[in-house]
Amino acid sequence: MDFKGIIICICWLLGVVYGRKNVLFFAVDDLRPELTCYEGEDFPSFVHPPIHSPNIDKLAAKSLLLKRAYVQQATCSPSRTSVLTGRRPDTTHIYDLSHYFRDLGGNFTTIPQYFKQNGYISAGIGKIFHHGSASNHDDPISWSMPYYHGKQYGWESREKSWAAIPDDELIDKPLVDSQIAEHALNTLKMFAKGGPHEGTPFFIAVGFHKPHMPFVFPESFQQYYPTDSVKLPSNPYAPSEMPEEAWSNYFELRNYPDINMLNVTGDINTTLPDNAVLELRRAYYSALSYTDSLVGRVMEGLKTYGFESNTIVSLWGDHGYQLGEHGEWCKHTNFEIATHAPLMVRIPGMTDDGIVTEQLTEFVDLFPTLVEAAELEPMPLCPEDSSEIELCREGDSLMPLVKNPKGLWKDAAFSQYPRKGQVMGYTMRTNHYRYTEWVRFAYAPIYKPHWGKVYGIELYDHNIDSEENINVAYDPEYTDLCLELSIKLHAGWRAAIPYQN
Structure with a gap:
């Protein structure tokens, strides 16, 4: 190839990389689809106060909203590993909160890693992978920039299952999720005009901890949930004829001293006192609305820095959550309320008017969807044994549902x-x-x-x-x-x- 041809090739490559859509990748811990945008039969419970989630609802209104999306395992690390690798737990071999998929499953390419390999700068902020040994400390190979977690000021480690912190006490010592949102804004600024990464496509992953326990939030968010608006679940008992293997003794909640002192056993058909149930439900909702406000802050920054029209935005909860339904708490079950979680994908120019689908979808579908939406090289379907294959998928791109939300689709979620x-x-x-x-x-x-x-x-x-x-x-x-x-x-x-x- 002559010099002129080399220049043309370089210019073409630069055009491909620098003309690509960016990706903003939100993850929210323990998020139920109890959001205004899910109103109707897809709500996880018939008894609820009006949920204050204007920012997530605004995002949903310009997204492909998957109203029946299911996680592959209802607990943090297995679910996040499945989402981020596009493979199911029996392939990743991750079923707990301690093992690392690259040690047990294979050297699988992750979503941020794939975008990094394709010329993107990938930045991880907050909780994306499960922390610690479960990800070899946030899977370093996936990121281009130093990982950011934020500073703990002791709010989240209180000896109580929930806490409403006076807003003025948070001015100098903000909650971790507030720091995560602020760092996300600063990261976006680095890619804006005049920033050190101007013109380079980004994959920015922003993971919020709340409403994960303990339910800690600025006190002002309780205003959206007056005490008399919070109701008890309509089904506080285990399903009739339920096999005992289906039950979780909600150990995560019972480990908190204020719950432990109630002498709850976690046994089938036992539950918390009504006042404790109401307090916890109100605290969860308040923490949810706090996170919603942070999603709004980051989305406003996306607009301020000029990225709104060329950035794909996805938002997902790593699983559902039980707030006393069936007498259960937390996740760790196969019930609908634990496996059903929010998932939405905004693609500028394609989902601007909002697209809602009731088709059954799975969280392993997100990886190939983002790849196709960003016009990267498609991923092949994994064979039965993919332990030696770095890049493949066990889900399907959701892009056909953008074109036809009622079109032919899978008839089961696992x-x-x-x-x-x-x-x-x-x-x-x-x-x-x-x-x-x-x-x-x-x-x-x-x-x-x-x-x-x-x-x-x-x-x-x-x-x-x-x-x-x-x-x-x-x-x-x-x-x-x-x-x-x-x-x-x-x-x-x-x-x-x-x-x-």
């Missing part, structure tokens, strides 16, 4: 949750049912279920029981349906794809 004693609960959400089998599971080196060893079965008919209060798996009228759903569950996610890849 999640799972482990229990002690080598038991795994595999659950499947179809349009009208949730079907779950608790079976024997072999860990390393096999990582496979033994479908013939069943400890419990659940079937919830969402046509008549959207709160999943009655397990009809043992009802003779549902015998044939259980068999049909069992075959479908065993066939797995590949069989639910509406086309052959």
Whole structure:
């Protein structure tokens, strides 16, 4: 190639890189889809106060809003690992909060890593990967810039499950999530006109901790939830005929001294006193609205620095959350309220008028969606054994739903949750049912279920029981349906794809 040809090639490459859309990647810990934009049958509970979430709702109004999106495991590290690698827990081999996917699953490429490899500067702020050993301290290979966590001033480590901090006390010692939002704004400024990274495409991941426990927030956010507006859940008892494997004893909540002193055991069909339930629900909502305000701050910065028209924005919660429904708390189950979480993707010029879909989607779909939206090289579908393959996907790009939100799509979403004693609960959400089998599971080196060893079965008919209060798996009228759903569950996610890849 002559000199002129080299110059043309360089100019073309620069045009490709510097003309690309940026990505702003929000993650929110323990976020229920109990937001105004989810009003209707997709709310996690029929009993709730009006949720004050104007900023997330504003983002949703210009996004592809996935009203029925499901995580692959309802706890932090397994869910985040699955989202960030685009692969399911039985591929990442991450089921807990301590192991690292590159040690157990494979050297998988992550979302920020892939954008980094494609000429983006990737910046991680707050909680994106689960902290500590679960990510080898935020998976360093994924980021171009030093990782930012913020400074702890002791607010989040109080010996109480929740705390409303007077706003004036936070002026000099802000909450960590406020620091995260401020750092996100400063990072955006670095890419703006006159900044050191002007003209370079960015992938900025902003992870907010709240409303994760303890529910700590500026006191002023309680104004949106007067005490008399907060209601008790309508279903404070475990589902009838529920197998005991389905139950979590909400150890995360019971570890707080103020809850421990209530002498709650976490046993099936026990729950907290009504006043404690109401306090916790109000505190969760207040913390949620606090996080919403921070999302608004960062989005306003995106506009201020001139990136609104060329930045893809995604927002997701790492799983749902139980606030006394079924007598349960936190996550750690396969119930609808734990596996169903918010997911939305804003693509300038494509979703400006808002697109809502009721199709069943999964969080493993986010990776290929962002890749396609940014016009990067598409990802291949993973083979059965992808442990030696760095880049592939076990979800599907959601871009077809941008064009046709009612179009042909997968007919089931899959999640799972482990229990002690080598038991795994595999659950499947179809349009009208949730079907779950608790079976024997072999860990390393096999990582496979033994479908013939069943400890419990659940079937919830969402046509008549959207709160999943009655397990009809043992009802003779549902015998044939259980068999049909069992075959479908065993066939797995590949069989639910509406086309052959």
